[in-house]
Amino acid sequence: MATGMTPKIKLTDVVKxxxxxCVLDGVxxxxxxxxxxxxIGGSGxxxxxxxxCILALLIPDSGSIEIDGxxxxxxxxxxxxxxxxxxxMLFQGGALFDSMPVWRNVTFGLTQGRMREPARMRHIxxxxxxxxxxxxxxxxxxxxxxxxxxxxxxALARAIAPRPExxxxxxxxxxxxxxxxxxxxxxxxxLVKDLGVTALTITHDMSSARKIADRVAMLYxxxxxxxxxxxxxxxxxxxxxxxxxxxxxDGPIR
Amino acid sequence: MIKAIPAxxxxxxxxxxxxxxxxxxxxxxxxxxxxxxxxxxxTPPYYPARxxxxxxxxxxFSLPVVGLTAIFTGSALAQQIYTGGSRxxxxxxxxxxxxxxxxxxLGPVLVGLMVAGRVASAMAAExxxxxxxxxxxxxxxxxxxxYRYLIAPRLVAAVLALPVMVLIANSIGIxxxxxxxxxxxxxxxxxxxxxTRQFLEWDDIRMAVVxxxxxxxxxxxxxxxxxxxxxxxxxGVGKATTDAVVSSFVLILFxxxxxxxxxxx
Numbered sequence: 001m002a003t004g005m006t007p008k009i010k011l012t013d014v015v016k017x018x019x020x021x022c023v024l025d026g027v028x029x030x031x032x033x034x035x036x037x038x039x040i041g042g043s044g045x046x047x048x049x050x051x052x053c054i055l056a057l058l059i060p061d062s063g064s065i066e067i068d069g070x071x072x073x074x075x076x077x078x079x080x081x082x083x084x085x086x087x088x089m090l091f092q093g094g095a096l097f098d099s100m101p102v103w104r105n106v107t108f109g110l111t112q113g114r115m116r117e118p119a120r121m122r123h124i125x126x127x128x129x130x131x132x133x134x135x136x137x138x139x140x141x142x143x144x145x146x147x148x149x150x151x152x153x154x155a156l157a158r159a160i161a162p163r164p165e166x167x168x169x170x171x172x173x174x175x176x177x178x179x180x181x182x183x184x185x186x187x188x189x190x191l192v193k194d195l196g197v198t199a200l201t202i203t204h205d206m207s208s209a210r211k212i213a214d215r216v217a218m219l220y221x222x223x224x225x226x227x228x229x230x231x232x233x234x235x236x237x238x239x240x241x242x243x244x245x246x247x248x249x250d251g252p253i254r
Numbered sequence: 255m256i257k258a259i260p261a262x263x264x265x266x267x268x269x270x271x272x273x274x275x276x277x278x279x280x281x282x283x284x285x286x287x288x289x290x291x292x293x294x295x296x297t298p299p300y301y302p303a304r305x306x307x308x309x310x311x312x313x314x315f316s317l318p319v320v321g322l323t324a325i326f327t328g329s330a331l332a333q334q335i336y337t338g339g340s341r342x343x344x345x346x347x348x349x350x351x352x353x354x355x356x357x358x359x360l361g362p363v364l365v366g367l368m369v370a371g372r373v374a375s376a377m378a379a380e381x382x383x384x385x386x387x388x389x390x391x392x393x394x395x396x397x398x399x400x401y402r403y404l405i406a407p408r409l410v411a412a413v414l415a416l417p418v419m420v421l422i423a424n425s426i427g428i429x430x431x432x433x434x435x436x437x438x439x440x441x442x443x444x445x446x447x448x449x450t451r452q453f454l455e456w457d458d459i460r461m462a463v464v465x466x467x468x469x470x471x472x473x474x475x476x477x478x479x480x481x482x483x484x485x486x487x488x489x490g491v492g493k494a495t496t497d498a499v500v501s502s503f504v505l506i507l508f509x510x511x512x513x514x515x516x517x518x519x
Contacts, residue, residue, distance in 0.1 A: 057391050084397050095392035109396040113403055115303055158396075 006069040008033045008166060008198040009054060014063035015222075016049055023049045024060070025222030036192050036199040038213035038230075040206070040244065042253065045219045047202035048092075051168055054200070055087060056080045067166070088164035088197075092171040094155040096143035102129070102154055103139040109162035128157040132187055149180040153187070160191060167192065169201040173208045185211040206245050209233070218244065220253065287479050294399060295406035304407040312373050312408075312470075313415030317422065323368050324361065324423035328430030331355050336439050348441065349449035352431035357458045361424040363510050366469035369416065370502035374477035377408055378498035381481025382491035390482070405482070409474040416470030417463040424462060461517050468513065469506050476502040 009031040016024040023046040031037045041047050052058040054065055056072050065072050067083050075083070088109075096105050103125035104111075111121060126136045132153040143151055152172065159167055172188060173181035185208050192199045192212075201212050209216050210230050217227035218241050226238040233245055243251030332352050339345040381404065384390050393400050428450060435441040480498040484490045 052391070055391075055395055057394055081397050084395060087395055089392070089395040091388045091392055093387055095388040097389055097392070108398070112299070112396065112398045113301065113304075114299075162396075 005032060007031060007066070008035070008068060009200060010064075010066040010069075011050070011054070012064040012066075014050070014053060014060045014065060016046070016053060016058060016060045022222055024053070024063075026063070027219070027222065027224055029217055029224055029227070031198055031200055033198055034196060036201070036212060036214045038201040038203055038209040038216045039219050039224075040202075040204060040209050040216055041219035042204065042244065046222050047204075047219055048170060050219065051170055051200070051202055055089065055168065056084070085162070086165040088159035088162065088167040090152070090155050090159045090167070090169045090172055092174055094143070094151040096151055096155055096158070098143050101140050101142060102146075105143065105154060106157045106161050108158060124161060125157070128161045129154070131160065131191065132157045133183075148175055149184070152176065152184055156184075156187065156191070160195065163195070164197060166198045166200070169199065169203070169212070171203055171205075172201065172212075173203065173205045181205065181208065182211075188212050206233070206247075284475065284479055287482075288475055291401055291405045291409055291475075291478070294401040295410055299402060301403055301407055304403065305411055308407045308411035309415050311376075312369065312411050312474075313419055316369050316372055316415075316419065319368055319372060320365050320419055320423050321426050323364050324356075324426040325430035327360055327364055328352060328356055328427030328432075329434040331360065331427075332431035332434045332439070336435070345439075346449075348431070348435055348439070349446045350453040352428060352435075353450050353453045354458070356427040356431070357424050357454065357462050359510075359514070361427055362420050362462050362465040362469060363506065365416065365420045365423045365466065366473070366506040366510075367503060369412075369419065369469075370473045370476075370506060371499060373412070374473045374480075374498040374502040375495045377474065377477030378481040378484075378494045379491055381478060382484035382494040385482065385484045386487055386490060400482070405474075405478045408478055409471065412470035412474035413467050414470070416466040416473070420462050420466035421459070424459075461513070465510060465513055468509050472505045472509065473502050476505065 007030040009029070011027050011029045014024050014027040015022070027046075027050055029037075029039075029050075039047050039050060049058060053060050054067075054072075056075075060073055063073065067086065070079075070083060072080060072083055096102075097108065100108075103122050106125035106128050107121040110124065122139060125139060129135070129138070134150065134153050134157070138146065138150070138154075143154065146154065156172075169188060172184055176184060188199070188201075189212055191197075199212070201209070203209050203212075210233060213230050215227060216230050216233050217224045218238070219225070220240055226236055226241045228236060233241070236242060236245075239252050243253050332348050335348045335351045335355075336345050339347055339351075381390075384404075390400050390404075393403065432443075432446055432450070435446055436443050477498045480494040480501070484494040486493075
């Protein structure tokens with residue numbers, strides 16, 4: 001996509017190895033401001049590693065990752081902390097802090113774990129929980145007292161509470177029944193639209209990718225082998241993408 | 255012509271080499287971890303509420319087990335010294351040796367080992383679970399430094415709490431020896447207390463406090479290091495917990511020996 005704008009996220013030739021295993025072998029991807037992109041691919045193809053490299057949780061062996069034109073590979077930790085203020089992240093398992101109640105989880109990005117202005121924070125938590133369709137009755141509950149779907153929603157509320165510019169979704173529908181998964185997809189779509197954020201989702205759930213994303217990229221063998229608008233997903237002309245989206249055992253992917 | 259070196263000695267050297275390099279690498283990693291934690295602990299932001307919570311967790315909630323260990327050990331020590339000393343008419347040394355034994359050695363070491371068993375394992379399990387459930391990654395994305403938020407409060411709390419616990423354990427241990435000596439062995443209470451006071455020295459108390467602070471540092475360091483470096487799922491958490499306890503035990507006993515030799519050697 002050549003819009004002339006500085007991409008919100010830009011990966012250039014990103015390589016990441018773990019010992020002998022090369023997980024990312026020159027990933028190139030660009031996400032424009034306000035765009036929602038989904039990276040699809042099988043298990044172990046490096047989707048989560050890509051996300052962790054963008055979040056600076058992993059350091060690539062080579063290549064460049066820019067956020068709003070600012071390089072994060074090799075950046076100082078203070079600089080990375082500043083860039084991370086733009087991010088919100090929904091982890092696959094929620095990754096809620098089980099030692100604290102829901103309202104403190106939701107406002108953690110605002111307080112960095114300190115007990116400051118509890119009344120205002122509870123109010124902010126309530127507002128964000130309402131956005132994800134949850135009531136104030138769960139404010140004082142612990143994450144382990146919630147169902148899987150509710151935990152995902154609380155994690156989503158936590159991700160949006162600091163009003164990030166970019167939200168990452170790591171397998172947002174994994175572990176949910178089809179109805180709950182569709183509800184989460186709807187929720188993500190409306191939140192991304194309402195908040196005007198840039199979104200990057202990694203998933204192997206095709207219905208989720210088609211619903212959430214404007215554009216889809218397929219990661220295979222550590223490289224982006226295809227990308228295009230979501231409407232072309234089932235008409236990509238790429239045998240790897242065809243096999244993956246149709247869920248066939250026979251084909252070029254072994 | 256160069257004579258071929260037999261394969262077995264080469265393999266043995268290679269194995270020893272790998273072991274030594276692995277050990278040195280581990281020492282390097284733990285040292286870096288400790289230095290990073292110390293630097294983060296003395297620079298803001300600070301988390302006083304978390305420090306207080308950890309002092310309660312490490313100190314207050316360990317008191318029952320530490321107290322019971324101390325009273326049983328002090329009493330058993332008195333009985334052993336009395337039985338052994340009777341063979342060469344030295345049973346009157348019971349108060350002096352109970353004081354020496356508890357304050358210089360048994361108090362700090364037993365408190366260190368008991369707290370290591372209870373706290374290092376809990377730290378490793380909690381942090382390990384946070385690692386495998388991506389809670390540590392979540393902390394980073396929420397712009398919270400896990401060293402400052404999770405590790406530093408535990409390390410500082412353990413260094414502060416252990417000396418107080420050792421002083422309490424020493425007092426309870428000496429009392430255990432006193433009670434057994436008075437009510438079972440028939441010692442005179444006044445002369446027992448007088449001998450105890452006579453042999454209780456400030457230098458010994460100071461050394462016990464120093465040992466306790468070092469043990470506290472070791473316990474928190476091993477618990478947090480192993481927890482933070484957990485790999486894999488539930489099995490990884492189990493391994494981290496075991497490693498935390500075993501390494502704490504070994505390092506506590508080793509550092510106790512070093513401090514004792516430096517102080518009395």
